[in-house]
Amino acid sequence: MNLDLPPAGPVFLPGAAADVPAEPTDLCLVVAGGKLLVRGDGGFHRVAEVPGDDDTGLVPLGTLDGVAVWAAPHETADDTLGDWRGWRELAAGLSEPLAALAGRALQVVTWRRTHRYCGACTTELTDVPGEHARRCGNCQLYVPMQLSPAVLVAIRRPAPTGPAEQLLLVRHSYGPTETWALVAGFVEAGETLEQAVRREVAEEVGLRVDRLAYFGSQPWAMSGPGVVLAGFTAYCPDPEIEPVVDGRELTQARWFDLDALPEALPPTYSISRWLIESVRVG
Known part of the structure; x- marks a missing residue:
């Protein structure tokens, strides 16, 4: 299947x-x-x-075509240092591997900033060498960088008239309230x-779907540290049923x-768009 995806770029290997x-x-x-x-x-x-003369605070991210990549956390986005951009704006002009690298930098640094103290005894956490994880020196609580899986689904149905199909x-x-997107939501414990897909579809638009098929996944920096999106396609067998939004x-x-x-x-750099394009081209 030929999809209109972002062109391949350098190879980024997280580490x-x-x-x-x-x-x-x-x-x-x-x-x-x-x-x-x-x-x-x-x-x-x-x-x-990099601004400053101390590289001891650099955080390893992995390699890009064999070259080590680091993140340098700064307290504030000081305009005197240069041009600061959010991930959405930056990713729009990058190939997918570079967009993923930028997203990883944001996610790892944000997680480190928001997970400084033990949630059990409030002792300051220390880094675990070789991992994006921290440990409490007092109660030994191990705190890895948690993943937050979410699902999104491209739902098709037969058109009410004719042989064509429609997409929900x-x-x-x-967020971008004017954008037409896909049904999505976080996976619950x-x-x-697959169960998360069916639940989110039922909760958000009141539909029943079948023929679920896994499409692919993408880390998603816009939704916070550790978020990874899993995409699916699905089918609504009834051409007459209409969606009912949840209102929330x-x-x-x-x-x-x-x-x-x-x-x-x-x-175009999002898995949501890749899913839509895959359904459009058939």
Whole structure:
């Protein structure tokens, strides 16, 4: 199947080991809050270019085409240092591996900033070497960087007239509210991914679906540290049934002919858009 996906770029391999010190030519992503610092040409910095003269606080992220990549946490997005951009804006102009790298930098640094103390005894946590995890020196509580899986689903149905098919798109009450997106939601404890799909579809639009098929996954920095999206396709067998939105998370839900999808779709670097395009091309 030929999909209109972002072009392949450099190979990024996530990692957490810091076996050797950072080299001046290593890649380094400077992070403050929810933004990353970019150079004038829109690229990322090298270690030698990072503001400040102390590289002991660098956090390992992995390798990009064999070159070590680090994150440099900063307290504030100081405008005097250069151009700061949010992940949504930055990812729109990057190939998928580089967008994933930028998202990983944001997720890892945010997790480290928000998990400094033990949740059991309030002692300050210490890093576990070679892992993105921390441990309490007092009660020995082990705190890994937790993953938060979420699902999203492209639902098709037969068109009420003719042999064509339609795709269900929704508008959310939060985020980019004008975008037509897919039904999505977080997986709950004790659920399989497939059970989460069926529950979210029933809760948000009141539909029953079958023929679930796994599509792929993507880390998603927009929703917080550790979030990974798992995409599915599904089928609504009744061509007459209409969606009923929950009124909380969704404001609209509509069936669209595949040859007449709206223009306000999710960004091209998102798995939501990849799913939509895969259904559109058949």
